[in-house]
Amino acid sequence: MGWKGILGFEYGIVQGPLGPDIAGPELVAAVANAGGLGLLRAPDWESPDYVKELIRKTRKLTDKPFGVGVVLAFPHKENVKAILEEKVAVLQLYWGECSKELVIEAHNAGVKVVPQVGSLEEAKNAINVGVDAIIVQGREAGGHVIGQEGLISLLPRVVDLVGDHGIPVIAAGGIVDARGYVAALALGAKGICMGTRFLATHESYAHPKYKRKLIEYDKTEYTDVFGRARWPGAPHRVLQTPFFCDWKCLSAQENETNQPIIGRTIIHGVEREIRRFAGTVPNPTTTGDIESMVMYAGQSVGLIKEILPAGQVVKKLVEAAQLLIHQTFNPDSI
Numbered sequence: 001m002g003w004k005g006i007l008g009f010e011y012g013i014v015q016g017p018l019g020p021d022i023a024g025p026e027l028v029a030a031v032a033n034a035g036g037l038g039l040l041r042a043p044d045w046e047s048p049d050y051v052k053e054l055i056r057k058t059r060k061l062t063d064k065p066f067g068v069g070v071v072l073a074f075p076h077k078e079n080v081k082a083i084l085e086e087k088v089a090v091l092q093l094y095w096g097e098c099s100k101e102l103v104i105e106a107h108n109a110g111v112k113v114v115p116q117v118g119s120l121e122e123a124k125n126a127i128n129v130g131v132d133a134i135i136v137q138g139r140e141a142g143g144h145v146i147g148q149e150g151l152i153s154l155l156p157r158v159v160d161l162v163g164d165h166g167i168p169v170i171a172a173g174g175i176v177d178a179r180g181y182v183a184a185l186a187l188g189a190k191g192i193c194m195g196t197r198f199l200a201t202h203e204s205y206a207h208p209k210y211k212r213k214l215i216e217y218d219k220t221e222y223t224d225v226f227g228r229a230r231w232p233g234a235p236h237r238v239l240q241t242p243f244f245c246d247w248k249c250l251s252a253q254e255n256e257t258n259q260p261i262i263g264r265t266i267i268h269g270v271e272r273e274i275r276r277f278a279g280t281v282p283n284p285t286t287t288g289d290i291e292s293m294v295m296y297a298g299q300s301v302g303l304i305k306e307i308l309p310a311g312q313v314v315k316k317l318v319e320a321a322q323l324l325i326h327q328t329f330n331p332d333s334i
Helices: 025-033 048-061 077-085 100-108 120-128 151-162 178-186 208-216 242-247 299-303 310-328
Strands: 013-015 037-041 067-071 090-094 112-117 134-137 169-172 191-194 220-223 236-239 261-267 270-275
Touching: 013 025, 013 310, 025 037, 025 048, 025 310, 037 048, 037 090, 048 067, 048 077, 067 077, 077 090, 077 100, 100 112, 112 120, 120 134, 120 151, 134 151, 151 169, 151 178, 178 191, 178 310
Parallel strands: 013 037, 013 191, 037 067, 067 090, 090 112, 112 134, 134 169, 169 191
Antiparallel strands: 220 236, 261 270
16 A cells, blocks of 8 residues: 555545534535545434435535545434445444444445544454544544544554554544644554645535634634533534633533524524534524634644635645655655
């Protein structure tokens, strides 16, 4: 396997399944067409017909393989069944136990299983149940963060743990440019998974104001202020917006359920109210007080200077990484 490719994809670049619906068909297809692995995000409720529709919409935009991300903390059995019936290339799993039964079921359908883990224990379980690759998420990551360790310490330990099992390890958390990509490769990863960098693309289904804030702000914070009722015990990394800075010391007893409604949105075809402190990021259908809504972002958001087409993100990253390896790390320079 070359230093670039993973799981049969041209490049070792994965676009994270940004939720709840930010990684839609347009973004996933753009990444797939550029040679990366794009991941749709399944709804956080059972909606198998809708999942099939998402997959089919994506297939109209690309003839390349792609995957779907499922959060195991929410109802998902019917959605997973739909994903396997559609025979997408990859089933990506997060926030829950990846069982041997599920892996066997996926393999029988010809689908590869790639869990995202945040600890050595989770990685051990993934290896034992026979997954096809492992995404290792560092605490630098944006959105919901499952582990406590930084990527630079956790990643090589998982690489050592995998040893000669032949399971590619993919690095996630705070990677936005070629330097991060090459650093991950040096630590033993076979590829990288990026969320925030793909959030800041033309094709991402984030509200234009949210995208602008990614360029405007450069600080993030690890917190549990948003979505406490809906997803308890799920800390997350957010942009330090003025709203967040005003409320970040919210008392532990408070959550979104008794808060005022600050907006409305349509997520995966369902109309929803957004209350203050909800964990729902604004998409283009969102109306109301956008500035007061949660905006997830990884620690390296300050390195993102412009909103680009997703295909260009993949192309630039690969070219810059190759250049960096040849120019900076040739034997004479060490």
